[in-house]
Amino acid sequence: MKRILFSNRFWLVIILIILLVFPLAQHSQYYQHVMIMTMMAAVLSSSWNILGGYAGYTSLGHAAFFGLGGYLVALAHNYFGWHPFISTWFLAIIVMGIALLLGWISLRTHGSAFVVVTIAMVYIFRLVALNLPEITNGARGLTQPRPGWGGVQWSPEFIKIPFHYIMLLLLCLTILVSWRIRQSKFGLGLIAIREDEGKAEAVGINTMLYKVLAFGISAYFMGVAGGIYSYFFTYIDPQFIFDVFTGVTMVLIAILGGRGTLWGPVLGAFIMEPLGNWIIGEFGGTQIHLTIFGGILLMVMLFMPQGILPTLSNVINQRHKARMAKVVA
Amino acid sequence: MTIPSSHLFIQTIILGLLVGGVYALMSSGLTLIFGVMRVINVAHGAFLILGAYLTYWLFQLTGLDPIISIVLTAPILFLIGWGVQRYVLTRLENPERSSVLVTFALAITMEGLMGTFWKTTIRSVKPEYAAEVIKFMTYRIPVTRLIGFGAALLVLLILYIILQRTNLGRAIRATIQDRNAAQLVGVNVQAVSALTFGIGIATAAVGGSLLSMIYSFNASSQTDWITRVLSIIVLGGMGSLPGAFIAAIILGVMEQLTAVMVTLYWSPIVFYLFLFLTLIVRPQGLMGEIVREKA
Numbered sequence: 001m002k003r004i005l006f007s008n009r010f011w012l013v014i015i016l017i018i019l020l021v022f023p024l025a026q027h028s029q030y031y032q033h034v035m036i037m038t039m040m041a042a043v044l045s046s047s048w049n050i051l052g053g054y055a056g057y058t059s060l061g062h063a064a065f066f067g068l069g070g071y072l073v074a075l076a077h078n079y080f081g082w083h084p085f086i087s088t089w090f091l092a093i094i095v096m097g098i099a100l101l102l103g104w105i106s107l108r109t110h111g112s113a114f115v116v117v118t119i120a121m122v123y124i125f126r127l128v129a130l131n132l133p134e135i136t137n138g139a140r141g142l143t144q145p146r147p148g149w150g151g152v153q154w155s156p157e158f159i160k161i162p163f164h165y166i167m168l169l170l171l172c173l174t175i176l177v178s179w180r181i182r183q184s185k186f187g188l189g190l191i192a193i194r195e196d197e198g199k200a201e202a203v204g205i206n207t208m209l210y211k212v213l214a215f216g217i218s219a220y221f222m223g224v225a226g227g228i229y230s231y232f233f234t235y236i237d238p239q240f241i242f243d244v245f246t247g248v249t250m251v252l253i254a255i256l257g258g259r260g261t262l263w264g265p266v267l268g269a270f271i272m273e274p275l276g277n278w279i280i281g282e283f284g285g286t287q288i289h290l291t292i293f294g295g296i297l298l299m300v301m302l303f304m305p306q307g308i309l310p311t312l313s314n315v316i317n318q319r320h321k322a323r324m325a326k327v328v329a
Numbered sequence: 330m331t332i333p334s335s336h337l338f339i340q341t342i343i344l345g346l347l348v349g350g351v352y353a354l355m356s357s358g359l360t361l362i363f364g365v366m367r368v369i370n371v372a373h374g375a376f377l378i379l380g381a382y383l384t385y386w387l388f389q390l391t392g393l394d395p396i397i398s399i400v401l402t403a404p405i406l407f408l409i410g411w412g413v414q415r416y417v418l419t420r421l422e423n424p425e426r427s428s429v430l431v432t433f434a435l436a437i438t439m440e441g442l443m444g445t446f447w448k449t450t451i452r453s454v455k456p457e458y459a460a461e462v463i464k465f466m467t468y469r470i471p472v473t474r475l476i477g478f479g480a481a482l483l484v485l486l487i488l489y490i491i492l493q494r495t496n497l498g499r500a501i502r503a504t505i506q507d508r509n510a511a512q513l514v515g516v517n518v519q520a521v522s523a524l525t526f527g528i529g530i531a532t533a534a535v536g537g538s539l540l541s542m543i544y545s546f547n548a549s550s551q552t553d554w555i556t557r558v559l560s561i562i563v564l565g566g567m568g569s570l571p572g573a574f575i576a577a578i579i580l581g582v583m584e585q586l587t588a589v590m591v592t593l594y595w596s597p598i599v600f601y602l603f604l605f606l607t608l609i610v611r612p613q614g615l616m617g618e619i620v621r622e623k624a
Contacts, residue, residue: 058429058430108612109608111425113563113608115369115429115433116429116559117605117608119556120560123552123556123597124601127595127601130594131592131594131595245437287445287548289441290437290440291441291445293441294437294438294439294440294441295434298435301430301434302417302420305421
């Protein structure tokens with residue numbers, strides 16, 4: 001019994017079951033909404049983690065790919081009638097292609113300079129979206145028809161449920177890919193790059209290829225999530241979707257939970273996203289939201305730079321060692 | 330794209346030069362801080378806006394001229410900057426790696442606080458001479474821009490004298506050249522770092538005061554300004570003051586030309602494009618040295 005309780009697989013199944021029945025058991029529109037946004041935050045943060053956590057390249061600009069996915073899906077829906085639930089998986093491949101190119105340029109820089117370049121990336125995307133009104137409708141943004149399937153619009157009571165399941169599917173896929181990468185030689189290579197890029201290169205890792213691939217893969221999931229997001233809200237505009245703050249939030253979530261771990265970003269999302277919603281509900285203004293998020297990031301960076309999961313496992317390991325020492329003595 | 334007449338062209342370049350001078354002042358502190366500490370202070374834009382708000386506040390409450398208010402705002406921001414380095418950044422285990430995120434966190438915290446305190450209304454400071462224009466031959470030069478340019482040059486000159494002629498300046502330059510060697514010959518690197526951060530933020534206060542009368546701003550404008558000054562110091566070569574000066578003039582002129590020849594809306598892209606191009610073609614910038622990242 002004890003063995004089952006402490007096995008990871010047991011808890012995974014429990015959590016999955018909870019997530020599967022959640023929208024059926026919980027009818028509150030508000031909680032359904034928060035759950036979808038939380039899972040999306042976990043997707044964004046987990047895929048950011050493939051580059052930012054494993055390879056150690058801090059990108060604050062992944063909102064660019066999130067927004068691009070949103071725009072491509074909205075445009076394809078409005079012009080060709082492609083259903084976002086299907087098109088987003090394919091259109092995100094275009095996002096990935098653009099990310100591979102941008103990664104190939106921006107990954108020549110290291111450390112702080114890379115962070116700066118990625119911030120600039122978001123502003124370039126925003127500026128382009130603002131200034132090509134013939135395609136993007138400029139600052140007024142793009143609107144999509146109310147969500148539905150096969151000509152039938154979903155009722156307001158039902159509407160969150162399909163989004164819940166597609167987001168859950170995306171979350172499972174993201175975690176699966178992140179886990180597979182971590183187990184693979186590719187993942188080891190990325191971690192080697194984080195620890196010492198020069199030495200990684202010296203032992204024969206094609207560091208540029210590895211980094212660019214990690215950049216592209218993480219951008220793919222951003223793109224898919226952006227596509228679902230734009231359909232969920234049925235409205236996007238450049239100011240809102242190409243926002244550096246979106247990028248900061250995923251970084252904060254990953255760092256809080258444990259950067260470079262598989263489950264850290266997921267844990268972080270389930271802490272920060274409900275908290276963020278509560279703050280906005282309680283205090284209204286986005287300004288206080290900004291202050292509190294900035295403050296939390298500052299505190300985490302100063303006092304717990306490793307994040308929750310690594311800190312916890314350190315504590316447990318140390319206790320274990322102390323107990324073993326006692327047994328031996 | 331429209332080709333302007335030669336008169337408009339020269340008028341644009343004059344405005345670009347004037348703006349460039351102000352940009353040079355704004356980015357001087359950032360590049361100095363990077364030179365001494367290898368820290369990119371992403372909160373520099375937020376400090377500029379804080380300086381602008383303090384100026385605005387003093388002007389609204391007492392009618393104090395934005396230029397004179399520098400005497401008050403610069404020391405206040407000097408103390409804040411000194412404190413940030415002394416009590417926050419020195420706590421970090423690996424400042425070269427994590428300082429960007431920490432200063433970014435500082436920037437959004439400051440943005441949130443300023444937005445809460447001063448609301449989101451777009452502000453600017455309008456002294457009586459705000460609308461005045463000086464005619465120079467056939468060219469028209471707004472007085473505020475001329476004053477801004479003059480004040481920026483004056484502060485840069487003072488900064489230059491501090492760096493070249495004082496013991497503190499010598500210590501700062503020694504620390505920029507080789508931190509360990511400076512420590513070995515008796516420079517108190519910790520104290521120098523805190524003072525440099527203070528001086529850097531004080532220049533942001535002056536920059537903010539000039540900003541407040543030339544541009545309009547609110548708390549979220551800090552993101553526009555940080556990308557501008559960061560692009561400038563990357564182009565100039567991070568840590569190089571002369572490089573920042575030249576880059577600021579180049580980008581100031583290019584921005585104005587784009588505004589006239591393409592449209593005003595596209596002009597910010599000049600900064601981003603230059604940033605990308607610099608990093609691809611010449612990552613060390615115009616006057617920078619290749620800095621090896623220490624793991």
